[in-house]
Amino acid sequence: MLGLSIDRLVYHPLRRQKASNLVLLIASFGVFVFLQNLIQLIYGAQILTLRTGPVKEGHSFLGAVITDIQILIIAVSILLFVILYSFVQKTRLGKAIRAVSDDPVAASIVGIYPEKVIMTSFFIGSALAGAAGILISYETNIEPTMGMNAILKGIIASIIGGIGSIPGAALGGLFLGLAENFGIWKIQAGWKDCIAFAVLIVFLLFRPGGIMGIKTLKEQL
Secondary structure: OHHHHHHHHHHHHHHHOOOOHHHHHHHHHHHHHHHHHHHHHHHOOOOEOOOOOOOOOOEEEOOEEEOHHHHHHHHHHHHHHHHHHHHHHHOHHHHHHHHHHHOHHHHHHOOOOHHHHHHHHHHHHHHHHHHHHHHHHHHOOEOOOOHHHHHHHHHHHHHHHOOOOHHHHHHHHHHHHHHHHHHOOOOOHHHHHHHHHHHHHHHHHHOOOOOOOOOOHHHHO
16 A cells, blocks of 8 residues: 555656656665654664564575574575466456557557556555565564665576566676676675676676567667
8 A cells, every 4th residue: 555655645646747767766666665664763773673583493405504584584485476377367457457568559549547557566665575575574584774685686687688577687796696606606795786786787788688588679780
């Protein structure tokens, strides 16, 4: 409901004024900073935790250690991925979302109301973001500023996998995670973010469409 309210109060007026994607992007960061400061104003900036009970030892798997929470995160992520992909590909509303994403004007001509579809997309996207926030909060401590790193990694994963492709986003996230963790095998963990942006630069230079992105007509030629 919060995501839906943000769309109605911020993005909808901008879309009515035919604002560019850059303006929408800047507005999104403005909303992000506003919400961060609002949370700090209400709840404070201290680090909190959702975990209860003693910390349990993880399970050994192929020389690595994986915890019960990490197993839960993987299982729920796979389940949400399957549900979302099936919804977008198989349902009538999912097809309407893809149509509006491709061409809002053409979609409206065939009887699809773009604003209603956009509202639905914001609702679903915000719910998925909320689920991700809850899962990661069980794995790490929580604080008002914890979202920026997750947003950056999500954007990088989407670009690597291919913007607009749900399987591509999942594959991009897996690829980024493997690249980061294999990259710090012999060096300090503080280089993780550097590795992530290095991978992003490589993809932007040599495959800007991502792993599963659709090539433009110019690239095909």
